[in-house]
Amino acid sequence: MGLRAIILGCGSSGGVPRVGGDWGACNATNPKNKRSRSSLYVEYWQGSVMPPVYERTTVLIDTSPDLREQFLQAGIQRLDAVLFTHEHADQSHGIDDLRAIAYRMRTQIPTYMDAHTKSHVHSRFHYCFEMPDGRVHPPILKLQPLMKGGDRVSVLGPGGALEIDVLQLSHGPTPVLGFIFDGALGYAPDVWEIPEKALDNLENIDTFIVDALRYNDHPTHANADKSLSWLARICARRGILTNLHIDMDYDTLSAELPPIASPAYDGMEIIL
DSSP states (O other), X not given: OEEEEEEEEOBOTTOBSBTTTBOTTSOTTOGGGOBOXXXXXXXXXXXXXXXXXXXXXXXXXXXXXXXXXXXXHHTOOOOSEEEOSOOOHHHHTTGGGGHHHHHHHTSOEEEEOBHHHHHHHXXXXXXXXXXXXXXXXXXXXXXXXXXXXXXXXXXXXXXXXXXXXXXXXXXXXXXXEEEEETTTEEEESSOSBOOHHHHHHHXXXXXXXXXXXXXXXXXXXXXXXXXXXXXXXXXXXXXXXESBOTTOOHHHHHHHSOTTEEEOOTTEEXXX
């Protein structure tokens, strides 16, 4: 069995550069410092050889405001499911860009979220889930049973059933979810604290993509030191730091990190 992930975006809520051309400490000449807002795309298949993309099960995590450009860059044309970590604008406000995918597939895309996220996303974008009176465009998303930490979700697609374990995490005052795909790939792009139970579930994972907003402490995000301590605690084979702010220059951070860790960049591929 195999997994392929593409980090569609690895930037903080304002992206890099921020509006106004603010690159902060990031070298503007390095394309790996140009970061869109965070989203992840995952493909799964059974067998030892990677099949054509139409024979893989495909999942999107979060609908970044930059989703249209991310889809075009990655060549994404179909999805078997969409999962949300939480409801913040930088994770959800690209939801309308799923319309082209749903129309191409001629079906509603199964969509997973927790109760907290539903209370916000469904009210903001209810027309994506149901047809309001007077509207002619059909809904594009099909809401699935609500998730919570400790659940296991099975996404069906042409590559087989992708098993996803759900982690309950903290993003400061906001409850958020993290995910483990096929027991091998962890993802927690917006997180301030990971409870011990979730760390236990992440132990000995192959690859963990985790929030590391900046060097200094932050009230709702992990910093680089905290993320590295989690990687050591769970004995991850590889760590990838994401949700990077304008403080975090790619080359500088790469030189400072231990061998098991590396900064994310837009378009980065991980194949397990």
